[in-house]
């Protein structure tokens with residue numbers, strides 16, 4: 001059995017900068033890059049499932065027009081743009097990948113910009129905001145990538161106003177030891193340093209000062225996400241003439257199979273969390 005590798009923030013940012021265009025052309029042209037919440041096993045609509053994840057998190061967080069939100073690891077900005085369109089809230093998105101931040105800024109400009117939203121380059125471990133600046137901190141499938149997780153927890157706690165809400169989805173490492181296949185196809189593939197079990201995550205959030213922590217395991221949804229993406233990848237590869245692109249897509253499809261196997265072995269998972277900074 002292997003433990004996970006060690007990656008730096010630079011490794012992570014280089015990976016997400018380098019793969020931005022690949023993911024845009026293959027995974028989702030809007031730049032959405034998170035796990036879907038599927039209606040059932042027969043549901044194969046990844047795009048609808050990914051939007052459903054956003055809507056469930058927004059409902060869990062209790063976001064409305066009065067909210068001022070920070071999206072940590074916002075990627076191409078879709079969650080915040082969706083929240084603002086639906087509720088009229090304010091907010092900022094922050095991401096370690098300058099390429100993704102530029103994409104998000106371009107989308108915001110296309111939609112007319114405005115003073116209520118902004119996207120910024122930076123890290124979850126050193127949030128460039130004043131204490132208590134936000135009513136809500138949200139994040140989708142990004143915090144697992146932070147090498148120093150207690151630091152990012154402390155930072156999210158700091159920038160939340162008293163009584164503010166943290167709501168996020170994240171990858172889980174259910175057990176400390178993982179096999180070589182899981183390390184290669186799940187962890188090292190996306191420069192993941194390893195993380196928490198569901199209960200371990202709850203304890204880490206409480207150690208950072210958060211209260212009223214709720215944690216739910218949603219492994220069936222991440223399994224379905226990679227089942228659907230793997231199938232899409234193989235269909236896409238069959239219609240791709242570019243040899244390099246085809247090889248990347250087929251490698252990804254193989255990883256999708258390995259990811260599902262890792263979930264079945266209890267080496268990988270996905271959860272949703274809601275917590276509160278005490279009032």
Ligand SMILES: C[S@@+](CC[C@H](N)C(=O)[O-])C[C@H]1O[C@@H](n2cnc3c(N)ncnc32)[C@H](O)[C@@H]1O
Pocket residue numbers: 009012013016031032033034072073074075076078079094095096097100122123124125139140141142143145146147
């Ligand atoms: C799987 S993507 C998710 C993107 C977005 N939340 C979404 O749902 O489409 C993970 C994102 O986390 C960002 N990220 C990784 N480490 C980070 C850090 N330390 N601080 C801020 N963002 C980070 C990556 O650059 C990447 O855009």
